[in-house]
Amino acid sequence: MNSETSLNRQVHRIRNHLISAAGSSDVRDRRAIEQAVESGMLGDAVPEVPNPALQQLTSAMVDDPAKSDIGALRLAGFSDDAIFELVLTAATAAGHALLEQAVRALDETKE
């Protein structure tokens, strides 16, 4: 049985849009940090992201978002619009990881 609800669907839609919509950042970068943040949120080793500035953003989002180094992203060539997209994607990935864990626990209760 699946615990799908309207709220679940809305989160999935927001997340899917963030990792697929055209924007100022490369979709591949958004997908990479999304997967890395989701892994990190669940205590797994954070997969390597192919850019040190993105790696720093990923680690900060998992451990301490206030330490996100926006200046390093700029120095790496990301525009402010691209940084906006990357931060939203990384933050949403963190929330999505928690949702998946909770839904899994709910579904296991019904098995």
Place this chain on the structure above:
Amino acid sequence: MRLSNVEQGRGAIGKLKLFAASRVLGDRVPDVLRVLLYRSEFFGRDFARYTNQLMRGPSEWTAGERELFAAYVSRVNTCAFCTSLHCTMASNVVGTEVVDAVLADWRTAPVSPRLRAAFAFLEKLMKQPRQLGPGDVRDAFAAGISEAGLLTVVHVCVNFSIINRIADALGFETPSATTVARLGNILLGLGYRF
């Protein structure tokens, strides 16, 4: 706000919305509104709709209880801006003493066993997500929380774990107490419709 493009708004309509919001609030527009209004088709429009349904839609939890969950999640995430705003709203509904007691230690706070069970679930989800399991769900059900009610709790955690991270990563400024109170009254009365 660490991004000047978001600070300034985009396009005539975006800037007009910021101007209108500043007139209503009588102060600088809080950064959370700037993020939701900036290129809203990318994130803000859908996220605001999700937040409004979650925080003000039909639920077995009152709006005040949901704000209390939001304040707790924001405190655990050490997000000063969101903690301040949602503590203010929760205090308006359930009282400052209850809010302070929950944030100090929900285990000893003067709240119902059902509410306490919700905080136990929230704490496990936030601090040990991998360890969350059917036992935690059954504990919540045993305290009188329905499946729909538990999903609301989960989504408050999801929603505010997202916005807390955005706030901290982008360096949201904490508005004055007057602006927080005014914004809190608007959000309590009108909901999260931007």
